[in-house]
Structures are given as structure tokens and as C-alpha cells.
Amino acid sequence: MKLERLKVKGAKLTDTAGNTVQLRGISTLGLRYPGFINEGAFKTFRDEWGADTIRLALYTDEPGGYCTDGDKEELKRILLDGVRIATELSMYVIVDWHILYDKSPMVYKDEAIRFFDEMAKRLADHTNVIYEICNEPQESPFGTVIRPYAEEIIPVIRKYSPDSLIIVGTDNWSQDVDDVIGQRIDDDNVMYALHFYAATHKDKLRRKAIKALEAGIPIFISECNICDASGDGIVDTESGREWFDLADDHDLSYMIWNLSNKDESSSILKPHVTKPSGWSVEDYTESALWIKNRMAGSRKK
Numbered sequence: 176m177k178l179e180r181l182k183v184k185g186a187k188l189t190d191t192a193g194n195t196v197q198l199r200g201i202s203t204l205g206l207r208y209p210g211f212i213n214e215g216a217f218k219t220f221r222d223e224w225g226a227d228t229i230r231l232a233l234y235t236d237e238p239g240g241y242c243t244d245g246d247k248e249e250l251k252r253i254l255l256d257g258v259r260i261a262t263e264l265s266m267y268v269i270v271d272w273h274i275l276y277d278k279s280p281m282v283y284k285d286e287a288i289r290f291f292d293e294m295a296k297r298l299a300d301h302t303n304v305i306y307e308i309c310n311e312p313q314e315s316p317f318g319t320v321i322r323p324y325a326e327e328i329i330p331v332i333r334k335y336s337p338d339s340l341i342i343v344g345t346d347n348w349s350q351d352v353d354d355v356i357g358q359r360i361d362d363d364n365v366m367y368a369l370h371f372y373a374a375t376h377k378d379k380l381r382r383k384a385i386k387a388l389e390a391g392i393p394i395f396i397s398e399c400n401i402c403d404a405s406g407d408g409i410v411d412t413e414s415g416r417e418w419f420d421l422a423d424d425h426d427l428s429y430m431i432w433n434l435s436n437k438d439e440s441s442s443i444l445k446p447h448v449t450k451p452s453g454w455s456v457e458d459y460t461e462s463a464l465w466i467k468n469r470m471a472g473s474r475k476k
Contacts, residue, residue, distance in 0.1 A: 176265045178303040180338050183364050186393045187426055188340070198267055198428035199470055200228030201443070202398055204435035205273065206253045207239065211434050211444075214260050215452025221264055225470045230269040230397065230430045231257045232310070235286070236277035242286045255297070262303055269342070269397065269430065270294055271307040280309035280324040280344070287324075291331045299335040306332055307397055309344040311370065317346055317354040325360050333362075342395050344368045349398070350376070353383045356390040366395040369427075372441075373418050374411035375404035381421060388425055396422060396429035401462050402440035406432065410440055410462050419469055431466055 179191050181198075188196045201220050203212060212231075220226035231254050235242040241250050254270065261268035272287055274280055280287070291306065298304045308328045315321050325343045332341060341364060345352045349370040359365075369384055387394060401415030402408050422429050436444040443463040448454065459467065 178265055178267060180302045181267075181305075181340050182338075183340070183366055183393050186388055186391050188366065188393070188395070188428060195426045196428075197423070197426045198228045198430075199473070200226045200230060200267070200269075200428075200430045201434050202230035202269075202271070202430045202432050203232050203257070204433035204437060204442070205232050205234040205237070206250055206257075207234075208435045208437075209253045210449075210451045211436075212253060212257045212260070213451050214264065216434070217260055217264055217266060219452055219454065221266060223471065224467050225473060226266070228267040228269065228305075228428070228430065229257060229261045230271050230307070232271045232273040232433075234273045234275065235283050236274065241290070242277070242283040251293075258298065258301065258304065262301060265303075267303045267305060268301075269305045269307050270298075271310055271397070273310040274344075275311050278313040279315045279320055280312055281315075281320060284324060284327065287328055288331055291328055292334075295332040295335040295339075304336070305340045305342065306336075307342040307344070307368070308332075310368075310398070311348040312344050312346050313348060315346050317351065318358045321346060322358060322360060325365075329360065329362055329365070338364065341365050342368050342397055344397075348404075350380055350383065352387045352392060352394055353390075355392050356387060359392070366393040368397045369394050370398040371396065371418055372399065372404040372406070373401040373414035374409050377414050377417075381417065384421065394425075394427055396427050398432045399429050400432045400441040401465060405439075406441040407439035410465070412465055415465065415469075419473075423473060431470075
């Protein structure tokens with residue numbers, strides 16, 4: 176089944192009929208764990224977790240990163256294979272330009288232009304593809320760095336995909352979503368990223384989110400978990416419940432970090448789990464089990 180393109184209406188994500196949509200999905204830990212990018216894994220998230228979206232995180236600046244010493248063609252092959260699998264399973268898929276260690280999206284802006292020009296052209300007929308153009312900017316004020324960057328990247332995508340949903344990161348690891356107030360990009364189908372890690376980010380960040388929502392800013396939680404901001408550490412289910420309640424109450428889409436067996440709290444799989452799919456309860460980490468139960472039990476939008 177071919178999915179319909181989604182549209183921002185006010186501060187909400189909607190379908191073509193104007194009904195509110197809340198996407199819920201899973202993010203990969205970069206493309207460094209390609210064994211987990213497969214039909215069985217994605218189908219498990221769809222059928223057992225209640226997920227409808229996969230986020231494919233393409234790191235730009237790390238060992239093996241796209242803009243450093245990585246094999247560009249191999250990384251694109253893995254990413255496009257992930258898009259293909261999600262499409263065949265009638266799931267939405269986010270192509271994530273995952274800046275992190277590079278801090279400013281301007282560092283590899285020219286690479287981003289070339290990447291999105293190629294991807295948007297190749298995926299122009301994919302109504303289920305969403306573009307995330309800068310994962311977690313840091314030391315990059317929205318008005319003077321992120322918005323000018325976005326105003327160069329978005330037209331590249333729009334040449335081929337005039338109606339695709341685009342997610343734009345915000346400063347301070349995509350926490351300063353309230354900085355978008357009064358500075359929204361002049362494009363009708365853009366949302367702004369908010370990331371939370373519940374053991375670290377609590378009422379202060381929730382207040383920023385509510386402030387932005389009250390100002391009409393369309394928010395997309397493109398990365399989150401219930402551990403601390405390092406991706407590891409303690410699991411805080413109480414703060415996690417407050418965050419997911421806020422997301423459900425405001426129809427905020429969210430993507431869970433991360434699909435891997437890395438030895439840290441935010442991983443979905445325990446370190447010893449190497450099978451690509453067909454997981455049992457014993458294979459999941461503490462955070463994954465709590466989130467799975469929450470997602471599977473959430474009301475459908």
C-alpha cells in the first residue's frame with residue numbers, strides 16, 4: 176500500500192484529509208549496524224511495537240562517517256535498502272543527515288547539498304519519505320546559523336519533492352525549539368526537532384516544548400529515550416511517562432533511539448543479541464521493554 180504524503184497544518188501533522196497524524200517509530204544508531212536493517216526487524220517494530228516509521232541516521236562526522244572517511248557509496252546503499260524495506264512494509268521512513276560532532280550544519284553544507292540533491296531525485300516518487308536535514312546542531316543559533324542553512328538545503332529537496340515533509344533541527348542538541356518562535360522558515364511543510372532523554376531532560380525542557388506549541392510551532396520529536404542524555408545511565412520511567420503523555424496529548428510524533436546492541440541503556444537490544452530479528456522479551460533492554468509496552472498500548476491516531 177502506497178502511503179500518502181503528510182502535511183503540516185498549523186502546529187499539527189495531518190493526512191491529506193486533514194486528520195491529525197502522530198507517527199511513532201524507531202531510529203537506527205547510524206548505519207553502523209546494518210545487520211539490524213532488515214525486513215524482519217522492521218516488521219517486528221510495526222507489528223509488535225505499534226511503530227509506523229523508521230529513522231535512518233546517516234552520521235556525517237565520525238570514524239566511518241559520510242563526510243569524513245566513510246565509504247559514501249556503501250552508506251548510501253545501506254540507507255536506500257532501508258528505505259526500500261520500509262516502503263515495502265508500508266512504513267514511513269526518515270532520511271536523517273545526522274550531524275553531531277560537527278556541531279554546526281554549515282561545516283558540511285556543500286556535502287549536504289550534494290547528498291540531498293541525489294536522494295531527493297532518487298526518491299522523488301516515494302510519498303513515505305521524510306527528510307531530516309540537521310540532527311543535533313550545537314553552538315548554532317537558529318536565526319543566524321540553522322535557518323540560513325535550511326534555506327539553502329530545503330530548495331534542493333523541493334526541486335524534486337515539493338510536498339515532502341522536512342524536519343529541521345534546533346540548537347543545543349535539538350532542545351531549543353522555542354527559539355523558532357518568530358523565526359519560522361518560509362515553507363508550509365516543515366517541522367522542528369525536539370529531542371529528549373527523560374532521565375536528564377525534565378520540566379525545564381517540557382516547558383520549552385509547551386511554550387513553542389502554544390506559539391504554534393510544529394514539533395517533531397525525532398529522537399528520544401528514557402535514559403540520560405549520554406544515551407546510557409539510569410532509566411527514568413517517571414519522567415518518561417510525563418514525556419510520552421505530553422507527546423500523546425499534543426499528537427507529537429516521536430522516534431525512539433536506538434536500534435543496536437551497543438552496551439548502553441538506550442539500545443533496544445542487549446549486547447549479546449546478534450540475531451537480526453525474531454527477538455524475544457529476554458533480548459530487549461530495560462528501556463526497550465518499557466517503551467515497547469508504552470508504544471504498543473498507546474491509542475491509535
